[in-house]
Amino acid sequence: QVQLVESGGGSVQAGGSLRLSCAASGNTYSLAYMGWFRQAPGKEREWVACIYRGMDSTYTAYAVKGRFTVSQDSAKNTLYLKMNTLIPEDTAVYYCAAGRAGGCADGSAQMYWGQGTQVTVSS
Secondary structure, three states, X not given: OEEEEEEOOEEEXXXXXXXXXXXXXXXXXXXXXXXXXXXXXXXXXXXXXXXXXXXXEEEEOHHHOOOEEEEXXXXXXXXXXXXXXXXHHHOEEEEEEEEOOOOOOOHHHOOEEOOOXXXXXXX
C-alpha cells in the first residue's frame, strides 16, 4: 500500500504564492506517476498537474499553466506543487494522487489519494 500526506495549504491574498507538498510512503516503487487534483466549492473535481516518476515528464492543466509547476524529489519520495500568481478561482481542496497505470491526468486511474489540503485565495 501507499500512503499520501499533503501539506502546505493555507490562506493567501490574490497574487500570492504557496508550495504544496505530498509525502509518499509505503511501496512507492510501484508508482508510475503522481499528481494533483482539486475540488472547488460547488464544482467537480478537476485535474491540476502530474508527473511521471520514471521519466520526470510533467503535465499541467490549461487553467493553471504558466502559474503552477509540479516537481518531485525522488530521494525524499515527495511531490510538490509550486503555485504562483494565485487567483480566487484557485480556492479549493487540493489532493495528492498516485497510480500505476493509465494516464496521470485521469482521476479514475488513480489508486491512492491523500486527505487533501485547503487552499484559500482572497480577492
